[in-house]
Amino acid sequence: MKSKIFAFCPLLFLLLPNFFPSLFSPLSRAFPSLLSEWNAPKPMHLNLLNGAMQRVIFDDYRSRVWSPLPDQGLKPCQDxxxxxxxxxxxxxxxxxxxxxxxxxxxxxxxxxxxxxxxxxxxxxxxxxxxxxxxxxxxxxxxxxxxxxxxxxxxxxxxxxxxxxxxxxxxxxxxxxxxxxxxxxxxxxxxxxxxxxxxxxxxxxxxxxxxxxxxxxxxxxxxxxxxxxxxxxxxxxxxxxxFVPQITALAGALIDRLRNPLSAKRKGEHMNKLEGMNGIEAGKYIVLHLRFDKDMAAHSACDFGGGEAEKRALAKYRQVIWQGRVLNSQFKDDELRNQGRCPLTPEDIGLLLAALGFDNNTRLYLASHKVYGGEARISVLQKLFPLMEDKKSLLSADERALIDGKASLSAAVDYHVSMQSDVFISASPGNMHNALLGHRAYKNLKTIRPNMVLLGKLFLNQSMEWSDFQQAVADGHKNRQGQIRLRKKKQSIYTYPAPDCMCKGRLQRLFGGLTSLVQ
CATH class of the missing domain: 3.40.50 (Rossmann fold)
Structure with missing residues (x-):
């Protein structure tokens, strides 16, 4: 029994600061080397970040990134x-x-x-x-x-x-x-x-x-x-x-995203809105940030937290998976070259900026419990100051309806995501897969990050913003909701064509569409 208790101690030590931050903050100041994992991570792409902060988006380009997908010749089967x-x-x-x-x-x-x-x-x-x-x-x-x-x-x-x-x-x-x-x-x-x-x-x-x-x-x-x-x-x-309670709560979020100036806000938030010009009227993008500690540790990549963060994630891998993580055998640059590093909030912010979304973009964070907390999200916040989530948009009484109920919260985010003008997920997962398929079925714009391309671009520390912007734009032309036919063993829920989608009104589609993006 004692051996089991002692075996649990390392995990307990890793988790305690998440539950008792007020207790551990003084300890981290007194013994910085002990708990320095919780120091604020530094931006990893300062050169690109400076370019993104000064970006200028022309009206024709802004119109293009928000424009809906054209008809792709496939509709939900009616039979x-x-x-x-x-x-x-x-x-x-x-x-x-x-x-x-x-x-x-x-x-x-x-x-x-x-x-x-x-x-x-x-x-x-x-x-x-x-x-x-x-x-x-x-x-x-x-x-x-x-x-x-x-x-x-x-x-x-x-x-x-x-x-x-x-x-x-x-x-x-x-x-x-x-x-x-x-x-x-x-x-x-x-x-x-x-x-x-x-x-x-x-x-x-x-x-x-x-x-x-x-x-x-x-x-x-x-x-x-x-x-x-x-x-x-x-x-x-x-x-x-979804049940009416979920759709009503999601509907309130959607209304406040589409009509920010008419919604009741705290004074500070109203000042932020009033200081912005040219807000894309009634439009918003949903970002599913999937960057929790499990994913960060399992990827074995470097995320800008310094040696302390590397040691903490290595220790976490040892405790949770007894070190059995294949990626840990490779160096960070090798993993990035293969597109095996999850995108951080900073990465996804630079991607969106390069695609043509300006700092007036209404950005909603879905299910965004992020390893590194607010410090990790701060760069994304600088790039998109009109960033929102359930905490900023819902009242305390409204949030109480879903507090502690992860499935209800996920359902609200799902509904908000399905109504968005654009959806993007930082890393593949069940929510990403479900929404990728559902939005393809509805012919809605969904950005699929090119992980291999981005991994290589982020390794180039001397790359200028204009070159990065062009490379990102070229590498994502066919990754914004274009229908891809399901291949053998792929999920019908992620790739609904040809099983769920037909050409014309009633004709079933089971091949012969080689012109579609594979």
Whole structure:
């Protein structure tokens, strides 16, 4: 027991300053070498930063970066309802227990509906597991409009809110207390429909019900009947709608982003707005900053925090992953050349500035808990002084509705992101993937950072701003929402064409579009 306690001590030491900053601040001043990880990181690209601060954006260029995407010849398929008819009787019941964050669970919900269709069974509204990191216990009905969900799919799959009385024993608690014949624990990642027919259907036929846990990425993306693919599209893009509480809160954020001068603000914020001229009327960009300590440590890159930060991240890798991080074998310049370093707030700010967004841009930060805190974000704030987040735009009472509820907060950000004129994510992840696909489905502008190009550019410490600006513009011409056809093994939720999108009104598209950007 003592050995376990001592083994936990290094992790505890690393985490304490995050929870008790007032206690550790005096210690860091008294013993700077002890806690110097929390010193403010320095800008890494001063030469580029100076150029970006003095940038001048001409009207035609400003108009171009905000202009919507042209019609790409693909539209959401209108014949989703033409799938196989719903059989008169269901073979039994299926439950799924979804782990991960909101956007991973969203994809799991779509897969669960597809599996229920494949097996011709009734789906119980999916159970959302409590995420061990975020510790959010929000249920499906807290996030999604369950009546809309069931009604939108009523001609496709049988879906119920509660199990019949004879199956009321089949609960999460029941499966957590022992080995159960009705629980499927070995569902392979990206399982084929035949696996479900051969391994899950017999359990349902024997017991009337089967529960699959875990259920994340448990259905293949390839070699499925077009009707099943279309059903997944229908679930993701039509059946999953947020509850009114979420859309109302997101709507308030959107209104305040689009109408900043009409919104009630603190005096300091109003002064900031009134001091700006030429604000792009009614437009805003959403930035999903994905730069937490886990990502920073796992990448093994240098982020401008000096030797103290390098040692702290190395120690964190040792505690969390026992040093088993492949990237740690390489030098920073090698990782950047390969595009394997996540973009910092400074990096993403320089990227946006080079693309043509000026300092009057309304920038909303979604899910932006950043390693290094305000000090790390300060450079981005200088480049985009009209930067906002939920804390700056919502009242204390409004924020209380989602405080401590990471899934609800993520849902609000998702809705705000879907309504934005431009969306950009600093690094790939589940939210990035979900929004990339959903916005492609709606033909909305979404910037995909060219990580390899940016890594090489940022290594050149002598590069002038004009050269950087030109290189960024050239390297991102075809990375602003142009539709890319899904390749084998890629997610249908990230790349909805050709499975979810058709040419013309009803024609399904399954190839022959070689002119599209791959």
């Amino acid at each position: 989703f309802s033409k799938s196989q008819n719903l059989p008169k009787r269901s073979r039994g019941y299926i439950q799924v227990f979804l782990d991960g964050g909101l956007n991973q669970q969203r994809m799991g919900i779509c897969d669960a509906v597809a599996v229920a269709k494949i097996l011709n069974v009734t789906l119980l509204i999916p159970y959302l597991e409590v995420n061990p990191v975020w510790k959010d216990s929000s249920s499906f009905t807290d996030i999604f409009d369950v009546d809309h969900f069931i009604n939108a799919l009523k001609d496709e799959v049988y879906i119920i809110k509660e199990l019949p009385a004879e199956y009321s024993w089949s609960t999460r608690e029941y499966y957590a207390t022992g080995i159960r014949a009705t629980r499927i624990k070995n569902a392979p990642v990206h399982a084929s429909p035949s696996w479900y027919i051969e391994d899950v259907l017999p359990v349902i036929e024997s017991y009337g019900i089967a529960a699959i846990a875990p259920f994340s990425h448990r259905l293949a993306f390839d070699d499925l009947h077009p009707d099943i693919q279309h059903l997944r599209c229908k679930v993701n893009f039509e059946a999953l709608a």
